[in-house]
Amino acid sequence: MSLSMMKDFEQLFDGWVAGTLTKEEAVVFLEELGRSENDFSGKTDQLLQDVFISSKGNDVLRERLFRSISERKALQEKPVRRLWKFPLKWAAAAVLILVAGAAAWWLNAGKEKEKDPVVLVDNNIRPVPGGDKAILTLSNGEKILLDSSVTGQLAEQQGALVIKAGDGQIIYQTQGQKESTAAKIAWNTLSTPRGGQYRLNLPDGTQVWLNAASSITYPTRFTEKERTVSITGEAYFEVAKQSSANGKTPFRVKVAGLTGKEKEMDITVLGTHFNVNAYADEPVARATLLEGSIKLKKGEEQFLLHPGQQAQLENDGAFRISADINAEEVLAWKNGFFYFHRTGLQTVMRQIARWYDVEIVYQAGVPDMKFGGEIPRNANLEQVLRILQESKLRFMVDGKKIIVIP
Structure with a gap:
């Protein structure tokens, strides 16, 4: 027929x-x-x-x-x-x-x-998609909630004004001081909770996007010799070029939060676009170059990455460089999507857990399966689970807990 x-x-x-x-x-x-x-x-x-x-x-x-x-x-x-x-x-x-x-x-x-594939326990708690929210920790320990603070000047840090712009991003404006003494440079930390993301303009003009459950620690003023920041979780960088009398000032990213000396990773660039995914609960830390070039240091070894390449560092210290990386997949989180390509169930659920701020529990017998496709990150949790349930899994949402049922 x-x-x-x-x-x-x-x-x-x-x-x-x-x-x-x-x-x-x-x-x-x-x-x-x-x-x-x-x-x-x-x-x-x-x-x-x-x-x-x-x-x-x-x-x-x-x-x-x-x-x-x-x-x-x-x-x-x-x-x-x-x-x-x-x-x-x-x-x-x-x-x-x-x-x-x-x-x-x-x-x-x-x-x-x-049986209904998605069971919602009636306890008046419904996880919602994440949004623009973060905590700014100043050098004196003061914390500012960025999802509720007003726009305009938030603080002053050793001659740099901390400003929240109309679009929500944080901007640092220096006031002309040229002191080079490290002791006079204040360090701030911007951290996103589970269910949060945020955008930051560093003092040199470098733009940084933070994914959920991530952080970046940085000085409020860079010197002419070095620009160094430290991150945990996932961040996307568009590094501004900066020159001095001694030539171009390198930009350095230290990847923190990974356990073991074999997981240490430093990235040095002059001006480029790249993404770092280094969550402590993921089996692989990834640095992906999209434009320009970066020098990656692992222990005593150094590697040069070219556009379209991705450095992958596994928990046991195994290291490899992969080419022909799908940029759309890497930047999906920044562009408002979950992107899965032959992605394992537990990796999918970890992303969901970070974005919806939920705990994942697996019942015995849940199979290891793969997923592929895109889902908007503004979809509500029930929508996402109903799409995933086409794999014949079932889910119970009990407050901030998702139980995966075979």
Whole structure:
């Protein structure tokens, strides 16, 4: 059986909602929803609208369909740019996947009632997506919450004004002092909590984006000899070029928070764009060069990276350089997306845990599986889990805890 006219699709849709389709007809309907060459998103929108207006079909199914459409509407500000890749090779947009999930539930409803793949424990606690929030720790220990502070001048640190701009980022403005004594230079730390991210302009004009559960420690004024910062977690840098009488001033990034001497990593650059992912709970620390060149030091060894290369340092000290890195994958977090490409379940869940500030618990028997695709980071947690559950996993959300069920 195949579809040649929209009228046929409408008839199948009406039959599906009314519960009168044969198993063969329902299979054809699901196949058509999954065809990437057909744009059924707008058509299903209209058909579902008609269903809701005329109150046709099963009430429970209609409720599930309405939830699917509502979830898609919530994602319109940042639509899914890449279609989620499933084991069944469906290439439908997220809303169609959710609708198809409801259809699959309907097909099996006559046999046994399927368990809801995402169970929300009713305790009035619902994890939400992260946002722009951080804590600025001044040299005297004073802490400033950046998600609630007003714009304008926040503090003065050894001749440098700390300013929060209208777009939320932190900017340092020096007032002309040229002291070179290290003791007179104040050090600040900008740290993001789980569920936070932030953007910072360093005193030399270098721009830094911090991902969730990350930090950067830096001086409020750089000297002519060296520009050094220390980071934990994940950060993206666009380093400003700086010259002095002695030539170009190098910019150095120390990667902190990694245990063991074999995990020490220093990065030296003159002017470049690069990303460092060095969470202590990840099995591999990665430094990815996107533009320019960087010199990476591991122990006594030094390596020169070129654009498109990524240095990978594993927990046991094993080190390698990979080429032809996907820049879109590396910068997805900065651009507002989760990006997965053959990514293991626990890696996926660690990203979710950091962004939604939740704890992940695995029940016995959860398989090691891979995922691929993009999901907007502004999606609510239930939406994300309902997409992941197409892998046949189930999830229970109990306050700030997600339980993964095989």
